[in-house]
Amino acid sequence: MYELRKELKVAFFLALKNISFRKKTLAMVAIIIGLGFLSATFSSSVITGLRVMIEDKAINSLTGNIVLEPETGKDYIYDVKSIEKKIRSLPGVEAISPRLALNAALYDPVTGEKAPLTLYIVDAEKEAMTTWIDDYIAAGRFISKGTKNGIVIGGVLTKKYSIAKSLPSLDVDAGDKVQLILPGILSKEIKIEGIYLFKFVATETFGFINKEQAMNFLNLTYEDLDRASVILVKTTTKGNEKKIVEMMRQLSIPAKIYPWQEKLGTIAQFSDSLQIISRITMVIGMIISFGTIYIMIYINILQKRSQIGILKAIGINEKTILYSYIIQSMFYGIIGIIAGYFLTYLLIQYFTTHPISMPLGDVIPVWESSLYNKISVMLFIVSVMAGYLASRNIVKEPILDMIFKG
Amino acid sequence: MTKFVIKAENLKKYYFEKRSDVITKALDGISFEVYKGEFLGIMGPSGSGKSTLLHILGLLDTPTEGNIWLLGKEVSSLSDQEKAYIRLKKLGYVFQQYRLIPELNALENTALPCMMYKGNKKECKKKATYILERVGLKHRLFHYPFELSGGEQQRVAIARALMNNPVIIFADEPTANLDTRSGEEIINLFLDLNRQGQTIVMVSHEPEHKKYFDRILFIKDGKLEKIINQR
Numbered sequence: 045m046y047e048l049r050k051e052l053k054v055a056f057f058l059a060l061k062n063i064s065f066r067k068k069t070l071a072m073v074a075i076i077i078g079l080g081f082l083s084a085t086f087s088s089s090v091i092t093g094l095r096v097m098i099e100d101k102a103i104n105s106l107t108g109n110i111v112l113e114p115e116t117g118k119d120y121i122y123d124v125k126s127i128e129k130k131i132r133s134l135p136g137v138e139a140i141s142p143r144l145a146l147n148a149a150l151y152d153p154v155t156g157e158k159a160p161l162t163l164y165i166v167d168a169e170k171e172a173m174t175t176w177i178d179d180y181i182a183a184g185r186f187i188s189k190g191t192k193n194g195i196v197i198g199g200v201l202t203k204k205y206s207i208a209k210s211l212p213s214l215d216v217d218a219g220d221k222v223q224l225i226l227p228g229i230l231s232k233e234i235k236i237e238g239i240y241l242f243k244f245v246a247t248e249t250f251g252f253i254n255k256e257q258a259m260n261f262l263n264l265t266y267e268d269l270d271r272a273s274v275i276l277v278k279t280t281t282k283g284n285e286k287k288i289v290e291m292m293r294q295l296s297i298p299a300k301i302y303p304w305q306e307k308l309g310t311i312a313q314f315s316d317s318l319q320i321i322s323r324i325t326m327v328i329g330m331i332i333s334f335g336t337i338y339i340m341i342y343i344n345i346l347q348k349r350s351q352i353g354i355l356k357a358i359g360i361n362e363k364t365i366l367y368s369y370i371i372q373s374m375f376y377g378i379i380g381i382i383a384g385y386f387l388t389y390l391l392i393q394y395f396t397t398h399p400i401s402m403p404l405g406d407v408i409p410v411w412e413s414s415l416y417n418k419i420s421v422m423l424f425i426v427s428v429m430a431g432y433l434a435s436r437n438i439v440k441e442p443i444l445d446m447i448f449k450g
Numbered sequence: 451m452t453k454f455v456i457k458a459e460n461l462k463k464y465y466f467e468k469r470s471d472v473i474t475k476a477l478d479g480i481s482f483e484v485y486k487g488e489f490l491g492i493m494g495p496s497g498s499g500k501s502t503l504l505h506i507l508g509l510l511d512t513p514t515e516g517n518i519w520l521l522g523k524e525v526s527s528l529s530d531q532e533k534a535y536i537r538l539k540k541l542g543y544v545f546q547q548y549r550l551i552p553e554l555n556a557l558e559n560t561a562l563p564c565m566m567y568k569g570n571k572k573e574c575k576k577k578a579t580y581i582l583e584r585v586g587l588k589h590r591l592f593h594y595p596f597e598l599s600g601g602e603q604q605r606v607a608i609a610r611a612l613m614n615n616p617v618i619i620f621a622d623e624p625t626a627n628l629d630t631r632s633g634e635e636i637i638n639l640f641l642d643l644n645r646q647g648q649t650i651v652m653v654s655h656e657p658e659h660k661k662y663f664d665r666i667l668f669i670k671d672g673k674l675e676k677i678i679n680q681r
């Protein structure tokens with residue numbers, strides 16, 4: 045009787061002949077499955093890209109990779125210099141920027157307008173090494189050690205650059221002079237050294253001045269400045285923060301230490317819900333792929349009805365014919381997945397050089413190998429199932445019906 | 451001593467027309483034998499049941515009633531898979547419309563039944579080449595069906611039917627689609643094969659074919675009208 049080995053041989057032979065005889069069908073099926081793959085991969089990659097962008101912006105302006113905060117019940121972290129020294133010795137730490145925060149406001153004596161801000165007293169060099177504020181200067185320049193009487197402010201505080209018009213702002217630009225009001229201290233005239241745009245409201249209501257300036261400007265002493273409201277630590281690679289936090293916690297540093305993930309909880313939740321959306325689009329992509337693969341293969345088999353009848357008439361058994369169509373679907377699936385990888389690659393390449401402009405900033409889709417592999421496996425299974433489901437009933441039809449009824 | 455390869459007993463095939471409640475008796479109780487090595491003709495008017503009979507003998511269809519013994523073995527009780535295997539190994543079928551696989555060239559079309567039976571592609575292609583030469587298609591091995599004339603396609607179909615050395619070949623009006631000359635060539639091919647010992651059952655309604663058959667079954671309205679023995 046029939047043997048599996050021979051059945052598979054003949055099935056493979058017939059599948060290969062069928063496919064190579066109709067290259068246009070193959071190309072079409074490949075493109076359709078490829079687009080199904082793309083619809084599953086690309087939305088997820090864009091959303092991951094969006095998440096990464098938001099995280100990176102938050103990390104590089106708000107928290108650093110690791111953030112140190114005052115211990116419970118205290119307003120400041122003290123003894124900052126020695127803390128810095130301890131942390132700097134750890135492997136994986138790239139830069140550290142202690143920030144001393146004051147509540148302040150900018151005041152325009154001409155119009156009488158006032159815009160509150162969080163004023164950070166920083167070491168300009170350290171801040172530049174730790175965060176991206178200096179990279180996003182839209183007008184003027186970032187402060188440096190030598191800057192006298194100058195402040196860098198976020199775009200939201202100016203009418204010209206604000207992306208949140210409802211927040212109070214002044215009609216000023218880089219180079220203009222304004223009044224800086226500090227609680228308990230007289231207001232002082234200060235020059236707007238630069239304006240940074242982060243497209244990120246939460247970090248654009250800040251102003252930065254350097255330590256040297258703060259000393260004579262605000263009558264602060266060295267001891268005063270050995271304090272910090274927050275210390276930002278930049279690590280060499282994103283993702284290894286937890287390990288470094290563990291090491292820091294063993295150094296008995298008088299501060300609370302968190303990796304960015306713990307501080308950016310709401311952002312994490314936000315990206316989780318984005319991830320759910322991308323999973324939904326993925327599932328829909330899968331269902332559409334399944335439908336199209338099934339229909340394509342079903343139509344393909346319907347056209348081959350009389351041929352299947354002939355095969356049966358000359359003694360090819362149903363199993364062999366079924367295998368042949370399953371093998372064809374597998375081919376279609378594999379070619380489609382390859383096409384899908386290729387399309388995804390092209391699209392991601394394109395959007396890497398032409399990022400997608402979103403209100404929060406430019407998004408670059410992220411290549412996600414492990415996700416794509418999962419999608420490939422699913423699409424492959426879907427193809428095989430579609431091939432099986434579409435052919436299993438047709439091969440059982442009576443021979444004469446197939447041959448003569450067309 | 452049984453010299454017959456097929457014995458058919460009281461074959462009936464009824465079609466029940468659901469819409470009109472009419473019963474078509476395509477075959478209405480036919481009994482006969484096919485002897486080893488003979489060239490048997492089946493003749494009769496259009497709609498008399500010739501094709502129906504051939505389909506049933508060729509295990510492409512099942513009778514409503516009656517039995518068929520192939521080489522002494524009753525076949526109507528066999529499973530679909532077992533019948534398919536008999537078609538593969540013991541029977542060859544030639545259709546009026548050739549019915550080749552369009553995606554396969556002449557050589558592959560011919561070799562296919564052998565590949566299913568033996569599983570050795572190389573050996574089968576060798577044998578197919580030999581058989582195609584025998585039917586006069588040495589120069590058409592790698593042509594696809596759409597590149598072949600009707601007569602050539604029918605030769606490939608015959609070669610395919612011969613592939614597994616069948617005990618019997620069925621042919622349903624194999625020349626009906628061909629011009630006179632090609633038709634004669636095909637008939638001569640069958641005569642050649644028959645001379646070499648091949649048992650053949652052929653349906654025809656061409657009066658000129660009468661002279662070629664060893665015996666002729668005349669069928670009318672699904673019944674056996676007469677059997678003429680010409681040897």
Ligand SMILES: Nc1ncnc2c1ncn2[C@@H]1O[C@H](COP(=O)(O)OP(=O)(O)OP(=O)(O)O)[C@@H](O)[C@H]1O
Pocket residue numbers: 465474475476494495496497498499500501502503655
């Ligand atoms: N599937 C079917 N359903 C209903 N009736 C059928 C079916 N197949 C055949 N018949 C009927 O059975 C009868 C015999 O048909 P068959 O095809 O065997 O005739 P035939 O002798 O081969 O005719 P021809 O010489 O025209 O080929 C005809 O009346 C035909 O209409």
Ligand SMILES: [Mg+2]
Pocket residue numbers: 500501502
């Ligand atoms: Mg007929």
